[in-house]
Amino acid sequence: MTHSDVRESGGAWRAGGARRSGGADSTGVVRPPKTGELVARRLRRMIVEGELSDGDFLPHEAELLEQFGVSRPTLREGVRVLEAEGLVELRRGSRTGARVTAPGPEAVARPAGLQLQLGGATLADVYVARGSIEPPAARLLALTGDEERYDALRAALEHERGNLGDPDRFAVGSAQFHLRLVELSGNQTLAVMAGMIHEIILRQSRLAVREREERAPSIGQVHHEKALRSYEKLVSLVRSGQGEAAEGFWRRHLEVADELVLAGREATRVVDILD
Template sequence: MALPESGTRRGPTAGARSDGVRPPKTGELVARRLRRRIVEGSLADGDYLPNEATLMEHFGVSRPTLREAFRVLESEGLIELRRGSRTGARVTVPGPEVVARPAGLLLQLGGATLGDVYQARSAIEPPAARLLALSADEERYAALEAEVEPARAAVADYERFAVASAHFHLRLVELSGNLTLALMAGMVHEIILRQTQASVRASEADGEHDVYARAVRAYEKLVKLVRAGDGPGAERFWHKHLQAADQLVLRDREATSVIDILE
């Protein structure tokens, strides 16, 4: 594995600046160099960093400074430290769950409601459907179509259907090709999943079994519009579907606090 670029040395001494802005510590500079290599792909998921002695010599830093850099990267979920092991620090490329957990906490702290979350979903998913339809990417089309089958196979099992349904919505956005939209969808996925589970339990108790089949038909129609490359049509249809689906899923629970769903 190639070493990160060299050039990091001990930072300026304390008091070198008088404008009130703290200069970064040397450990933070080392972490910045390593982080850039991970982001650029020079250090891939699963790679092991060189041993401490090699890195200390390369960056010209002490062991405490290097370990400070490791702690920064570990807190960001970019490396895994295997203490007591000779293998050292292993690169770990985080997924959307890294932002999903703190985002859920912020929504709770802010007093967000289910109405807030579902409004956000309606702002995210229809444009994602349009982007996916216009991508002309057969692999992505096939991937979305494959997501219909788990939902279709679970129409008689409401717990499985809730999971399959929430995952279909998430994958729709992920397959749009827009990373920002995908991260936003991932942030609210857990909330959507839990409320969908509550909704299908209520439907099951009321004997509303046809709700699941109608949802699957909507997924199938969306796939057809996407495969046809009809971006505006896919967006309009999915917006209309979400309006109807949200009424069933929320069941007058728009004002319910997110904290009551996640706990």
């Protein structure tokens, strides 16, 4: 964004009315974006497109003021927008300024988890969502023909095999295998959605494993060995490029596995799991 970029953006609103959507007030009238929002938009794009990478510092304030042709308060308003989004970290009292902090999946998961709590979502809701995310991801992964991705899924399986005999570690590894499957599918939207519910799945899995261990440890071991065989089957289907078969198999696996993990807890609220 240059000096003229910001001024022309604002001028377009003055001349052309609501040609861009900047928001609406309580009367429903669309308002133009503030100049600070336009600055934030340009800085955000620089981060998204890789002009600024995680750990980089924003250019010095004087340089940005000259580049954008805005006032110091307007520039700082734009930077504060990015701070609120978790895209930069401001170091008060430091001469180095604002540092880019590209957020990870947890940045999405936290507010998503809060929204599920506020909405009164149940575990049944979450597991139905997982059943809609993972099977298509299995198909997509199978169709990539990417041996490196197949190897990565196999590595997650072998890591989980090493967790046999330790119920809690197995529960953690299981949740991670499910998440890794979606991440490797190549579909970023599915990966974000899976990341949003990962913490809920993980906590419920660990809880179910602990309860099962208290009742019948030997049965728990049987379930874990059966789960591993299912993971092996999935890896085999994926590696052989059988997309439809992988999707169907994983859908059936989740139906059975979710019934075991959720037994008696379908109506449990997410807030009671994350609290």
